[in-house]
Amino acid sequence: MAFSSQICEWYHQHKRDLPWRNTKHAYPIWLSEVMLQQTRVKQALPYFTKFLKRFPKVCDLAHAKEDEVLKMWQGLGYYSRGRNLHKAAQKICFELHGEFPNSFEGLKKLPGIGEYTASAIASFAYQTPLAVVDGNVYRVLARYLGISTPINSPEGEKIFKEKANELLNKKLPDLHNQAIMEFGALHCTPKKPKCLFCPLQESCVAFQLNKVNQLPVKLKKTKVKNLYQHYFIFETESQKTLLNHRNFEGIWKNLYVFPVLEYFNKPRLEEVKTDFENKFDLRVKMERFEKKPKQHLLSHRKIQAYFWQVKLSSKEFDRIQKENNYQLTNFHKVKEFAVPVLIQNFIDAFLSGN
DNA sequence: AACGCGGGGGC
DNA sequence: GCCCCAGCGTT
Numbered sequence: 001m002a003f004s005s006q007i008c009e010w011y012h013q014h015k016r017d018l019p020w021r022n023t024k025h026a027y028p029i030w031l032s033e034v035m036l037q038q039t040r041v042k043q044a045l046p047y048f049t050k051f052l053k054r055f056p057k058v059c060d061l062a063h064a065k066e067d068e069v070l071k072m073w074q075g076l077g078y079y080s081r082g083r084n085l086h087k088a089a090q091k092i093c094f095e096l097h098g099e100f101p102n103s104f105e106g107l108k109k110l111p112g113i114g115e116y117t118a119s120a121i122a123s124f125a126y127q128t129p130l131a132v133v134d135g136n137v138y139r140v141l142a143r144y145l146g147i148s149t150p151i152n153s154p155e156g157e158k159i160f161k162e163k164a165n166e167l168l169n170k171k172l173p174d175l176h177n178q179a180i181m182e183f184g185a186l187h188c189t190p191k192k193p194k195c196l197f198c199p200l201q202e203s204c205v206a207f208q209l210n211k212v213n214q215l216p217v218k219l220k221k222t223k224v225k226n227l228y229q230h231y232f233i234f235e236t237e238s239q240k241t242l243l244n245h246r247n248f249e250g251i252w253k254n255l256y257v258f259p260v261l262e263y264f265n266k267p268r269l270e271e272v273k274t275d276f277e278n279k280f281d282l283r284v285k286m287e288r289f290e291k292k293p294k295q296h297l298l299s300h301r302k303i304q305a306y307f308w309q310v311k312l313s314s315k316e317f318d319r320i321q322k323e324n325n326y327q328l329t330n331f332h333k334v335k336e337f338a339v340p341v342l343i344q345n346f347i348d349a350f351l352s353g354n
Numbered sequence: 355a356a357c358g359c360g361g362g363g364g365c
Numbered sequence: 366g367c368c369c370c371a372g373c374g375t376t
Contacts, residue, residue: 040371041371081359115373185370192365299358
């Protein structure tokens with residue numbers, strides 16, 4: 001219990017005032033936890049506020065269109081979280097009479113809720129004595145206990161989960177869980193942890209062995225692949241353009257982009273033009289907005305995006321829209337659709353005249 | 355057991 | 366440039 005009381009004491013003195021800590025209701029806790037998956041507090045905070053204002057209750061979220069949920073999620077990334085959030089809200093509202101499951105197992109059945117999030121909601125909302133194990137906890141425990149088992153190996157997962165539950169203060173699981181995560185986020189940080197004035201210094205194995213900067217151990221990193229995208233901004237004289245709803249598996253599922261050709265190997269310009277002509281059965285003058293591609297980095301892709309301006313007669317425009325089932329829209333209404341940040345950046349520049 | 359999935363920020 | 370972030374779902 002020494003560990004927990006020390007962590008909780010530290011938490012009492014250093015914790016940030018975050019809105020989802022001022023409630024015991026499952027709905028806002030769940031919303032915050034999903035947004036915080038692989039996402040920093042600073043980035044998630046404005047989304048949390050915006051969502052709660054627009055969807056005060058879970059059934060408000062359930063009754064919304066997925067398009068609107070994704071539009072509100074725009075810029076937060078990992079859009080499957082937004083889609084699953086919406087699906088889970090519908091389950092809770094329409095199948096569970098608006099009541100959240102009150103057990104770990106019940107919570108974990110909901111889409112988008114895994115081991116971590118189920119533990120978090122169960123402990124924060126219902127004081128269930130379950131330890132959360134997130135990136136912060138892996139790091140704190142790896143150092144404090146001097147465990148060099150890779151945190152993302154099956155054995156590591158098992159060991160750290162066991163240790164986390166051994167150290168858990170089962171009388172105050174919510175406080176303990178908040179405390180250890182906040183400690184990892186603010187004090188026992190990945191780079192430059194504040195060991196020199198750490199309350200756990202004497203009992204921290206990694207500090208005693210001077211191995212803090214070697215822990216935690218993490219296996220591999222998935223290689224980043226290049227992705228070359230050529231977007232086509234179709235224009236008519238009446239300010240219309242076409243959007244493609246990405247209603248298939250993969251990057252940006254269910255978001256909207258301009259009609260696009262994608263390549264894993266850099267195509268020659270002639271190749272792009274030929275592919276364009278074949279895809280749309282169309283031979284027109286096309287011009288790139290800029291010679292240099294816009295680079296956009298994802299965790300697993302390095303995207304080079306080219307944007308082409310394609311002016312069409314209303315007849316051809318109409319044909320292409322129908323043949324490809326594209327979304328027809330006025331250019332200044334593109335901002336009403338959920339689009340990736342890459343596309344939003346282009347639109348912003350385009351509309352401001354660059 | 356490994357990979358796909360976004361975007362931002364620290365160093 | 367590399368790593369990490371209150372991970373999850375699929376294969």
